[in-house]
Amino acid sequence: LKAVKPEAHIMLVGDVDQLPSVGAGNVLRDVIASGRAHVTRLDVIFRQDEASHIIVNAHRINDGEAPHMDNRSTDFFFFGEDDPVRAGELVVDIVANRLPQRFGVDPRDVQVIAPMYRGPVGVNALNEALQRALNGSARTAEKKIGGKLFRAGDKVMQTRNNYDKEVFNGDIGRIEGIDFTDQTFEVNFDNEYVFYDFVEADELIHAYCISTHRSQGSEYPVVVMPVMTQHYMMLQRNLLYTAVTRAKQLVVLVGSRRAIHMAVGNNKVAQRFSGLRERLRA
Numbered sequence: 001l002k003a004v005k006p007e008a009h010i011m012l013v014g015d016v017d018q019l020p021s022v023g024a025g026n027v028l029r030d031v032i033a034s035g036r037a038h039v040t041r042l043d044v045i046f047r048q049d050e051a052s053h054i055i056v057n058a059h060r061i062n063d064g065e066a067p068h069m070d071n072r073s074t075d076f077f078f079f080g081e082d083d084p085v086r087a088g089e090l091v092v093d094i095v096a097n098r099l100p101q102r103f104g105v106d107p108r109d110v111q112v113i114a115p116m117y118r119g120p121v122g123v124n125a126l127n128e129a130l131q132r133a134l135n136g137s138a139r140t141a142e143k144k145i146g147g148k149l150f151r152a153g154d155k156v157m158q159t160r161n162n163y164d165k166e167v168f169n170g171d172i173g174r175i176e177g178i179d180f181t182d183q184t185f186e187v188n189f190d191n192e193y194v195f196y197d198f199v200e201a202d203e204l205i206h207a208y209c210i211s212t213h214r215s216q217g218s219e220y221p222v223v224v225m226p227v228m229t230q231h232y233m234m235l236q237r238n239l240l241y242t243a244v245t246r247a248k249q250l251v252v253l254v255g256s257r258r259a260i261h262m263a264v265g266n267n268k269v270a271q272r273f274s275g276l277r278e279r280l281r282a
Helices: 027-034 053-062 084-103 123-135 198-203 237-244 257-265 276-281
Strands: 076-080 110-114 142-145 148-151 155-158 172-179 184-189 192-197 204-206 209-211 220-227 247-255
Touching (some): 027 276, 053 076, 053 237, 084 110, 084 123, 110 123, 123 148, 123 209, 142 198, 148 172, 148 204, 192 198, 198 204, 220 237, 247 257
Parallel strands (some): 110 209, 110 220, 220 247
Antiparallel strands (some): 142 148, 184 192
């Protein structure tokens, strides 16, 4: 803001109902609450059809109500499983078998989003299990770097802005090939081919499953999300709302009804005290 001329016009665009920043602050919500800015709220969602249960349930979650979980819709489903190990296995089965068989969904169009990294239904374990299920051929070229096993065909995400390569934090691509002579990965980002030296592999993570925070600002044809009571530290209304609204065509929740009710009932995002709202008013 310091670099902006006083006569300039500034427009902020965002969704205050999604997750706040990882660090301190609650800027957009505080700016709105201060009353110092003109606010226009868009209440029509164009990502899905108006009758979509994704939209209906997103509004219900935002209003503090549990989503409809009777599986009577064509685009929103719930699979109950309280055991975390079996829930993890169910997530893999849904992505690798059930969605392709019932809806003709390509597993590459499915994004698994998990609330936490650890545990049998966390990002790390699900990435390993989904890699085995979807890209586990022994004939596939592979390279292990820093404890991570990269295979040709793997779904990966860029984790920081790299202006030289013109790839940015959150971009998702697929490893097209591994060259052991030149010691490089070839990664396809939306038909743009980018080469990584093996020593640059720390910029990439597996993206069969990603965290809810990393999903913000993106959209995917299909979202599958485990929601378990073991995730209790992260179960918040805005976390569930954020994951559900990433999907364009289909949402599948796997886990515990109790955990979903815990998330919907927890709206503690309102408890951030940054002081910005009061300073703007003053």
